[in-house]
Amino acid sequence: MxxxxxxxxxxxxxxxxxxxxxxxxxxxxxxxxxxxxxxxxxxxxxxxxxxxxxxxxxxxxxxxxxxxxxxxxxxxxxxxxxxxxxxxxxxxxxxxxxxxxxxxxxxxxxxxxxxxxxxxxxxxxxxxxxxxxxxxxxxxxxxxxxxxxxxxxxxxxxxxxxxxxxxxxxxxxxxxxxxxxxxxxLVLQAYRDRCTICRLRELRLLDAAHIIQDVDPKGLAEIPNGLSLCSIHHRAYDQDIVGVSPDYKVHLAPRLVDEKDGPMLDALKGSHGVTIELPRSSTLRPDPERLTTRYERFLAAS
Ligand SMILES: [Zn+2]
The missing domain is CATH 2.30.280 (PUA domain-like)
Structure with a gap:
């Protein structure tokens, strides 16, 4: 049939x-x-x-x-x-x-x-x-x-x-x-397909993280509200284990800074204080206002 x-x-x-x-x-x-x-x-x-x-x-x-x-x-x-x-x-x-x-x-x-x-x-x-x-x-x-x-x-x-x-x-x-x-x-392309924190360049492990959660389903995909992050850094960013301040510096939650727990934590610690890699075009860079709002949340959580 x-x-x-x-x-x-x-x-x-x-x-x-x-x-x-x-x-x-x-x-x-x-x-x-x-x-x-x-x-x-x-x-x-x-x-x-x-x-x-x-x-x-x-x-x-x-x-x-x-x-x-x-x-x-x-x-x-x-x-x-x-x-x-x-x-x-x-x-x-x-x-x-x-x-x-x-x-x-x-x-x-x-x-x-x-x-x-x-x-x-x-x-x-x-x-x-x-x-x-x-x-x-x-x-x-x-x-x-x-x-x-x-x-x-x-x-x-x-x-x-x-x-x-x-x-x-x-x-x-x-x-x-x-x-x-x-x-x-759009976000991954703006960051040349790298994690903005650790520079990992493996498309299948990269996500576009929202700096401020986008609740409007009609909201346009705005690159300045995004960060290109690998899966680990994305999760850590969403859980306020890693923060990004408005001056584009990476911060690790204080409770983890003194902890010793193997190579993955060492890798997370290694990013503490580094400057994230930014899109070349200034119009695509993370919006400082959104970063501020989000960084305040990170500080409050940690
Ligand atoms: Zn990463």
Missing amino acids: AVERDEEVRVRCFLALDALRARYGNDLPFVGALSDGFVFHGQRAPFLNRQKGIYRSAIQRGPAALSIQTSFKGGPYDDVETDEGFLYAYRDGPVNQPDNRALRQAYALQVPVAYFRSTRPGWHRVEYPCYIGADDPAGRHVLVTPGRMTGTLEDPEPVPIEISVERSYAVREMRVRQHQGRFRA
Whole structure:
């Protein structure tokens, strides 16, 4: 049965993405991860098409797209966010050209798709299962809405979210995740992909920490509210074990300064008093006002 096979291809695709996210976190590198594709009955298939955006796999039997992709930085594929989801543009050319047909079939058949957004060249965030909640041929776009996985671990099943309150919540979460992805990409780039404290240069261990927690989901990703930190320094910063004063100096919580507890603590101690590495452009550097507010919290906690 074409329908069952199509459904199974989609589930295989989502499970393979689960495995990649367990390994890499939310930001997936293309080379060495997504580029391997997923396996369906011994056949390997790509997850996405980075050139065309709309992708239907050759191993499918059904007519609908398996995934859609938005490239890094705008252009015709800069998806508009709404309270209902993300607007994803048709490809240029006739409404009924093959890729647009595959996209519109995902709406007509209400099948789940994977929605990739590139956060920086070579890296993608992915949302799945997503559904096409509306199709607007005159406006030349569809509405991408989040779905959810149900069923058992052995027999997972993607489903749309029917209850509107739940759907609104899921859309909000999806937007927050996407903003976090953009924030991380921008902050890491500003710091030349290094931990600002220890200079570690390993993308997979780097995070963008907020100086002041961003509570507004619509808040723009502001680089001056961010610090590029390795996982250890990020955790230590969030827990007020490490602080950064407005003069860009690193401080270790006083209770740890005299403690002796092996090489990791020595490494943390080693950063005490050093100046963080700053973005070259002064407009991207941490905002001193935010640093002050945050540093006061560190002092109060330590
Ligand atoms: Zn570090």
